[in-house]
Amino acid sequence: MSDNTVDSSKRTWLIATSCVGAVGVAATAVPFASSIEPSERAKAAGASVEVDISAVKPGEKITIEWRGKPVWIIRRTPEQIAALSSVEDELADPKSERKPSELTPEYARNQGRSIKPDLFVAVGICTHLGCSPSDKFAPGAQPSLPNDWPGGFLCPCHGSTFDMAGRVFKNKPAPDNLEIPPHMYLSDNKLIIGEDKKA
Numbered sequence: 001m002s003d004n005t006v007d008s009s010k011r012t013w014l015i016a017t018s019c020v021g022a023v024g025v026a027a028t029a030v031p032f033a034s035s036i037e038p039s040e041r042a043k044a045a046g047a048s049v050e051v052d053i054s055a056v057k058p059g060e061k062i063t064i065e066w067r068g069k070p071v072w073i074i075r076r077t078p079e080q081i082a083a084l085s086s087v088e089d090e091l092a093d094p095k096s097e098r099k100p101s102e103l104t105p106e107y108a109r110n111q112g113r114s115i116k117p118d119l120f121v122a123v124g125i126c127t128h129l130g131c132s133p134s135d136k137f138a139p140g141a142q143p144s145l146p147n148d149w150p151g152g153f154l155c156p157c158h159g160s161t162f163d164m165a166g167r168v169f170k171n172k173p174a175p176d177n178l179e180i181p182p183h184m185y186l187s188d189n190k191l192i193i194g195e196d197k198k199a
Helices: 003-036 040-046 078-086
Strands: 049-052 061-066 069-075 119-123 134-136 152-154 161-163 183-185 190-193
Touching: 049 061, 119 190
Parallel strands: none
Antiparallel strands: 049 190, 061 069, 069 119, 134 152, 152 161, 183 190
């Protein structure tokens, strides 16, 4: 066997091994590179969400997910709207002045904290420790609520209460009103959460 034959064999072996190694590196790198990109679910979590509200009747609430948070859409009754003015003296921040830029967009800095009086849109997370308040829409005496309860929300974790505009009552653990997410109406029956260019 000549030296040329040995060199040729080694060269063939080195080329074959390098090719197999390169294929292995590529096979490992492609999935790894793909895993760095956000998943479709992650992309959707940051995107705006369009909601059909045509089936929401007065006194009803639906919940959708936006950026991993529950967002409530409530069609308030005329009685619930009227009750908003009767509790203002009992609220910690009735005009949403404490953190308006963070929690309440300009177009929701009104008594109902909404664009339309009957439709209330809010992030359903208590501003105290992040629990999700329960619906307590019915007015009147109930467990853990005052006898003159006007209707609203009760956080079961530490007892914070909010009216039907998500405004926190005085002397409660929650420091602020519920957050109002950016939103706008595309039509009477279509709402988009996460955008407010037309609001």
